[in-house]
Amino acid sequence: MLIESEFTFDVPREAVFDGLMDPEILAGALPGTERLELTGDDRYEGQMVVSVGPVTAARFAVVVELKNRVRPESFDMHVDGKGKAGFVNGIANVVLEEKDGGAVMKYRADLQVGGRVASVGQRLLDSVGKAMSKQGLEAVSQSLTARLEPATESVPQSAAAGAELAAASPASPPATRRGRLRLYLIVAILLALVMVALL
Amino acid sequence: MSQHTTAPPGTESPARPRQVGASSRRNEDRRLLTGEALFVDDVHLDGMLHAAFVRSDYAHGILKGVDLSAALEHPGVIAAYAAQDLGDYWEPGPLLVPPPPIERLEFHAATQVPLARDKVRHVGEPIAVIVARSRYEAEDGAALVEVDIDPLPAVSELAPGLEPDAPRIHDQFESNLAAHVIQEKGAWDEARARAHRVITREFVYDRGASAPMENRGVVANWDARSRELTVWDTTQAPIPIRNGLAAMLGLPQSEVRVIAPFIGGGFGPKIMMFYPEEVLIPWISMRLGRPVKWIEDRQESFFATTQERGQAHEAEIAVDEEGRILGVRDVFLTDTGAYNPYGLTIPINTQCTLLGPYRVPNYYTEFRMVFTNKPICTPVRGAGRQHGVFVMERLLDRAADELGIDRVEIRRLNYLKPDEFPHDHEIIFQDFSPLVYDSGNYAEVMDRAAEMIDYAGFASGEGAAARAQGRHVGIGVVSYVEGTGIGPYEGARVTIEPSGRVNLVTGVGTQGQGHFTSFAQLVAEQLGVGTEDVEVVTGDTARFAWGTGTFASRGAVVAGNACHAAAVLVREKVLALASTVLEAAVEDLELAHGQVRVAGSGASISLGDLAARANPLRGAVTPGAEPGLEATAYFGPERGATANGVHAMILEVHPETAEIDILRYVVVHDCGRVINPMIVEGQIHGGVAHGIGNSYYEQLVFDEGAQLLNASFMDYLLPTATDVPTIETAHVETPSPLNPLGVKGVGEAGAIPVGALFAQALEDALDIDGFEVREMPMSPNRLFELIRDAREKDDPC
Numbered sequence: 003m004l005i006e007s008e009f010t011f012d013v014p015r016e017a018v019f020d021g022l023m024d025p026e027i028l029a030g031a032l033p034g035t036e037r038l039e040l041t042g043d044d045r046y047e048g049q050m051v052v053s054v055g056p057v058t059a060a061r062f063a064v065v066v067e068l069k070n071r072v073r074p075e076s077f078d079m080h081v082d083g084k085g086k087a088g089f090v091n092g093i094a095n096v097v098l099e100e101k102d103g104g105a106v107m108k109y110r111a112d113l114q115v116g117g118r119v120a121s122v123g124q125r126l127l128d129s130v131g132k133a134m135s136k137q138g139l140e141a142v143s144q145s146l147t148a149r150l151e152p153a154t155e156s157v158p159q160s161a162a163a164g165a166e167l168a169a170a171s172p173a174s175p176p177a178t179r180r181g182r183l184r185l186y187l188i189v190a191i192l193l194a195l196v197m198v199a200l201l
Numbered sequence: 202m203s204q205h206t207t208a209p210p211g212t213e214s215p216a217r218p219r220q221v222g223a224s225s226r227r228n229e230d231r232r233l234l235t236g237e238a239l240f241v242d243d244v245h246l247d248g249m250l251h252a253a254f255v256r257s258d259y260a261h262g263i264l265k266g267v268d269l270s271a272a273l274e275h276p277g278v279i280a281a282y283a284a285q286d287l288g289d290y291w292e293p294g295p296l297l298v299p300p301p302p303i304e305r306l307e308f309h310a311a312t313q314v315p316l317a318r319d320k321v322r323h324v325g326e327p328i329a330v331i332v333a334r335s336r337y338e339a340e341d342g343a344a345l346v347e348v349d350i351d352p353l354p355a356v357s358e359l360a361p362g363l364e365p366d367a368p369r370i371h372d373q374f375e376s377n378l379a380a381h382v383i384q385e386k387g388a389w390d391e392a393r394a395r396a397h398r399v400i401t402r403e404f405v406y407d408r409g410a411s412a413p414m415e416n417r418g419v420v421a422n423w424d425a426r427s428r429e430l431t432v433w434d435t436t437q438a439p440i441p442i443r444n445g446l447a448a449m450l451g452l453p454q455s456e457v458r459v460i461a462p463f464i465g466g467g468f469g470p471k472i473m474m475f476y477p478e479e480v481l482i483p484w485i486s487m488r489l490g491r492p493v494k495w496i497e498d499r500q501e502s503f504f505a506t507t508q509e510r511g512q513a514h515e516a517e518i519a520v521d522e523e524g525r526i527l528g529v530r531d532v533f534l535t536d537t538g539a540y541n542p543y544g545l546t547i548p549i550n551t552q553c554t555l556l557g558p559y560r561v562p563n564y565y566t567e568f569r570m571v572f573t574n575k576p577i578c579t580p581v582r583g584a585g586r587q588h589g590v591f592v593m594e595r596l597l598d599r600a601a602d603e604l605g606i607d608r609v610e611i612r613r614l615n616y617l618k619p620d621e622f623p624h625d626h627e628i629i630f631q632d633f634s635p636l637v638y639d640s641g642n643y644a645e646v647m648d649r650a651a652e653m654i655d656y657a658g659f660a661s662g663e664g665a666a667a668r669a670q671g672r673h674v675g676i677g678v679v680s681y682v683e684g685t686g687i688g689p690y691e692g693a694r695v696t697i698e699p700s701g702r703v704n705l706v707t708g709v710g711t712q713g714q715g716h717f718t719s720f721a722q723l724v725a726e727q728l729g730v731g732t733e734d735v736e737v738v739t740g741d742t743a744r745f746a747w748g749t750g751t752f753a754s755r756g757a758v759v760a761g762n763a764c765h766a767a768a769v770l771v772r773e774k775v776l777a778l779a780s781t782v783l784e785a786a787v788e789d790l791e792l793a794h795g796q797v798r799v800a801g802s803g804a805s806i807s808l809g810d811l812a813a814r815a816n817p818l819r820g821a822v823t824p825g826a827e828p829g830l831e832a833t834a835y836f837g838p839e840r841g842a843t844a845n846g847v848h849a850m851i852l853e854v855h856p857e858t859a860e861i862d863i864l865r866y867v868v869v870h871d872c873g874r875v876i877n878p879m880i881v882e883g884q885i886h887g888g889v890a891h892g893i894g895n896s897y898y899e900q901l902v903f904d905e906g907a908q909l910l911n912a913s914f915m916d917y918l919l920p921t922a923t924d925v926p927t928i929e930t931a932h933v934e935t936p937s938p939l940n941p942l943g944v945k946g947v948g949e950a951g952a953i954p955v956g957a958l959f960a961q962a963l964e965d966a967l968d969i970d971g972f973e974v975r976e977m978p979m980s981p982n983r984l985f986e987l988i989r990d991a992r993e994k995d996d997p998c
Contacts, residue, residue: 114906116260117324118500125911
């Protein structure tokens with residue numbers, strides 16, 4: 003199944019990326035993730051709990067691998083989730099583009115969903131998924147806007163944001179704790195988006 | 202509502218009420234309605250265990266490992282088995298129907314396995330079975346089984362499945378081609394070359410479920426002391442199941458008893474034999490020495506019970522200027538799912554049924570059967586006949602349009618006439634016999650239907666009136682034939698008890714067809730008793746051990762004639778004995794009201810007393826005489842009897858919402874001699890309901906990964922009572938010469954032409970240029986799209 007959508011942020015792309023790495027902002031947009039751990043280079047394993055109509059509180063063991071990472075523009079995520087209620091696997095591609103001073107997040111996931119989630123949850127996947135992903139992304143957007151409001155008054159703030167972004171760019175060593183944490187959070191939110199869009 | 206165009210056979214006399222031809226109330230209904238009927242799930246035995254199956258979530262994948270350890274530790278779990286635990290018992294199921302003797306036929310058999318071993322090939326394929334004290338514990342145990350599958354790309358569509366680079370489902374074959382069959386009659390190419398018009402179309406018929414009210418179930422109990430394995434099974438074929446289980450388990454047939462008790466709807470998938478659960482539950486009972494029950498749940502049923510109907514056709518018809526059929530060419534793909542245990546029955550039915558009631562001098566028909574990663578296809582009510590009827594009726598509709606001929610006229614023009622029987626279509630039918638129609642009077646059936654629905658007056662009358670009001674009301678009329686009542690044989694035993702009641706035992710299983718009544722009527726007719734005096738037993742191998750099963754609309758034809766034959770033999774015994782006792786000539790005796798009477802005198806004796814005399818405790822009997830008033834008889838027809846009919850409907854469509862209302866539905870049917878008109882009508886009603894479902898509501902939707910997306914009754918729509926109209930029926934009786942009763946089958950008839958009829962009525966109701974129905978099933982959504990597309994083309998602004 004193909005999931006394709008986009009979401010427009012009213013804040014600059016760098017700030018979106020920056021914000022995506024902030025656990026405070028992300029907290030509200032990560033439903034169902036019980037645990038997510040880095041288990042190797044760009045590889046994450048964790049557990050999510052999701053409910054789709056008659057499939058309630060289904061636990062999925064999830065493995066995610068990040069590929070083709072071009073910060074701050076795009077990612078590929080290889081997702082492999084399995085649980086008693088079925089499975090999800092496939093590739094999600096996420097792109098952030100600049101637009102009128104804001105950012106457009108485009109995501110496209112080509113996923114195979116199987117088992118009970120597909121066979122009895124199908125009818126609800128589309129509408130519930132769309133509504134929930136929109137809610138999640140709006141929550142992120144609001145948090146980002148709120149954070150940036152005082153910042154717009156002072157010029158140095160954007161420079162600081164740029165500096166921070168530079169620090170987290172692929173050119174800098176990713177082995178720091180903070181870098182790992184950020185990567186983890188990006189994976190977490192994107193994974194949540196995929197799962198939410200799906201479920 | 203029902204009418205008879207020919208009087209029921211015989212005339213009623215008070216001395217001897219006729220049973221055959223009467224709408225007797227059903228003997229079985231009291232038991233069914235009061236909850237006394239035994240269904241498989243009603244079987245409760247001491248110490249009974251319950252099984253649950255672990256099934257594949259993947260449509261196609263390498264099965265790398267199955268870990269049962271956590272399940273085995275779960276409280277209440279007694280045992281758990283994966284493929285490797287079955288040892289020598291693991292074996293692919295039998296090929297139930299080998300390919301018929303057709304030249305150049307190519308067939309690759311791959312039958313289902315009890316538990317997936319190296320590979321999974323469709324969603325829902327069983328991987329492990331968990332046995333526990335309760336179903337709850339078994340389900341919980343099943344949830345703890347770790348299954349390691351490496352997914353493979355899946356085949357979900359027919360044509361792509363035959364591409365050279367398609368994922369291969371069975372490694373032993375070079376491709377996913379399961380079979381390739383060509384049948385020919387005359388010379389299509391020549392017919393095409395001299396045709397006035399050639400019309401070409403593509404048609405698609407998609408999958409549906411059989412959706413019986415009762416899902417499948419098996420209870421098995423191995424009693425080591427009495428050395429008897431008893432299996433209660435929701436099968437349409439208890440005797441072949443007994444024979445097969447005995448062979449698999451290494452038991453003598455006499456130590457295996459299979460009981461098919463009351464069954465809540467079969468519709469075909471319960472004739473599919475040696476389902477994994479059917480093979481495993483008895484084996485587990487023997488291993489554990491305890492009774493074991495498995496009842497399929499509704500969701501399992503969407504994957505684990507066989508399905509039908511995926512076909513894609515490219516068809517052509519060649520006609521002359523008047524609309525006479527010169528020839529037909531049909532090339533199609535047919536979906537068999539992941540395995541093909543039922544052989545070629547479905548597509549051969551399609552090939553044969555396409556010809557319908559028509560004279561088709563030249564016919565080229567070719568199909569390829571394709572393995573896909575979907576649940577297995579085996580016959581479901583109609584069994585491929587729908588597709589053939591759809592293709593032919595649609596082609597005739599198009600020919601009528603192009604030639605400017607009336608739809609009914611083009612059919613009448615091409616009907617075989619009553620003096621053209623037997624008619625040899627020169628191709629091979631599913632029973633391996635040549636497709637030879639035995640009898641029929643197609644024009645009379647059509648005339649009757651046209652009159653009942655007022656076909657002639659509709660266009661200027663009701664149709665015009667509706668159109669004037671801005672409503673979209675159309676009429677449809679289609680014909681079909683149905684090959685029914687095929688061999689090999691069935692048997693029956695009739696016994697008169699000393700109580701005077703009559704016991705009738707036959708081997709076929711019964712799934713709601715009214716066997717307890719129509720079979721009883723046949724026996725009552727011969728013995729002069731009431732239908733309610735005949736106790737019928739079906740589907741218990743301990744009571745009757747020879748036979749094949751209930752399928753191909755053959756119960757009344759094959760088992761019915763066996764019941765009749767056995768009753769005739771018992772009647773002879775009754776008369777012979779009564780002649781001695783009453784000291785009267787056999788010709789002077791009459792059987793009525795449970796008595797044998799000497800005509801014209803008061804002397805009589807009851808059947809019960811005769812039965813007692815036929816089994817004396819003391820004294821001498823004639824050497825060589827058989828005790829009792831009992832006889833067993835068998836019947837096997839030379840080939841199947843061809844039933845036929847016309848369905849007509851008046852349909853209103855609301856184009857804005859794509860909602861429909863069936864305003865009238867008429868069925869005129871010829872199933873030969875009618876044993877019980879009420880039961881025949883009931884069969885037709887059920888079939889039409891099934892057909893309406895298959896035409897507008899029921900479709901199994903799979904995604905490109907062969908995942909089923911609507912495996913619940915939330916999403917898989919069955920027609921409800923409000924979607925099924927009052928069905929007006931009439932019977933035309935042209936008795937079949939192929940059996941003594943002259944009967945033909947009717948079980949599937951109602952379902953067969955509904956798609957073709959619905960398509961025609963939709964087109965007539967909407968009357969939009971370019972609106973054409975080439976696929977089944979429709980749905981409100983699909984109909985809406987077709988209307989929108991046609992309107993855009995019709996009026997591009």
